[in-house]
Amino acid sequence: MRCKSIFYRLTSLVMLIGFSTTACYAHGGHSKKTLERIAETKTITLGYQDDAFPFSYVESQKPAGYTIDICNKIVDDIKTKLKIKDLNVRWIKSSTASQFVLIKNHATDMMCIPAFYSELRHQQAEFTLPFFFSSTRFITRKNNSTNTIKELAGHSVLVKSGTIYVEQLHQLNKTNDLNLNIELDNSNNAAFQSIQTGELPALISSYVLLKGMIALSPDPEDFEISNEVFSQPIPAGLLLPLDDPEFKRVVDDSMSQILTSKDFAKLYQKWFMSPIPPKAINLNIPMSTALKALIATTSNHANENEKIIE
Structure with missing residues (x-):
């Protein structure tokens, strides 16, 4: 059984995100790890959803959305880390329910769908650092x-x-x-x-x-x-395989860089505070306090790590 790790804690006023590498994992039947397989096949397989606007949907017969943009940035980073000149991206259409099956069976390497966290769901798949919070x-x-x-x-x-x-x-x-x-x-x-x-x-x-x-x-x-909520803001991340801590570290490192980069504010503005083509839909959803807090915490961790390296 996989050792349990704490992904987040909710308090009445502030959501504190704690993340650490899990100490042990169950060994699955899949012999090759994700990064090794990607390097060998020069292909990464991503899952998308066609009905989760503005996160993941289809525009001009291609996956589009906030999480699609994030996934593409992560893919670029993996491409650089593995020193692959031409990395083929294979997209597989998924749904909220089937994404866990696809990840568990290694039919996809990463799901580019907003997966809202729960302890029960964490027993089925690993979650990246959050990129959104929603009630x-x-x-x-x-x-x-x-x-x-x-x-x-x-x-x-x-x-x-x-x-x-x-x-x-x-x-x-x-x-x-x-x-x-x-x-x-x-x-x-x-x-x-x-x-x-x-x-x-x-x-x-x-x-x-x-x-x-x-x-x-x-x-x-x-x-x-409704003005009433069923829950306080819950973190959304991307789904990854449970049994591959190395791949999670690489993806979380990429996610950390995305969240703390100067371009992240522009990315958020593009999808939540600006007209989205082709219908010029502006959702007008300001960045949440929880996401701002996570970015600040992630930036502090990055700065501390840099000092340690120096």
């Missing part, structure tokens, strides 16, 4: 009478399968006796259509994904996102 909320039509979590009691609510929100709803049902009936869907787009048609009263997801769904809809003014 869980729900979306309804404005003419609906279910505007609070309490008013959802006894109703059927929609959740995308394989997400952290399923865990959260089961816990909420248990602790608050809400008697919620949880309906699952495999697609964010199909789930949102069920809210559009009035088939179901509410869709639970992360605030940023809900805001993206509304922005993409033909009638965004018809919908609203």
Whole structure:
């Protein structure tokens, strides 16, 4: 069994991120480690999602989004570290649920999908350093009478399968006796259509994904996102194989450099504070306090390491 490592701690006011290399891993049946395989085949296999705007979606028949840009930067860094002149990138379409299977079976080397952290999910895959934090909320039509979590009691609510929100709803049902009936869907787009048609009263997801769904809809003014939250902001990272600490160290090093670089503010501005082509959608989501704190902490660690090396 893999030794347990602490990925994060939530307090009432501040989320503190603690990360360390795990001390031991279960040995899987896959003989070659990720970096060795990438170097040998000169190919890296990445997973993407087509319905997670603005993180991972398809534009002009290619994967696009915030996490896609981050993955491409990590790939460039791996290419440099392995001294591979031409590194082929192979993209595999995935979903929130199938990404864990693909990573576990080594069908992909890294998932370029926002994976929100939980201890249960961490038993199935490794997480990189976070690049976003988002609370869980729900979306309804404005003419609906279910505007609070309490008013959802006894109703059927929609959740995308394989997400952290399923865990959260089961816990909420248990602790608050809400008697919620949880309906699952495999697609964010199909789930949102069920809210559009009035088939179901509410869709639970992360605030940023809900805001993206509304922005993409033909009638965004018809919908609203709850003020109440199911969770405090949760960190989102990329998924990596559990049994490859060397690959995780390399990817986390790249992620650390991305987060602390001068260009990261521009990258965030591009996807969350500026019009996104081709529909010029501006989500207008300022950088969270938790992400700013993580960047500051990561920068301090980097500076301390530089002093040690000197």
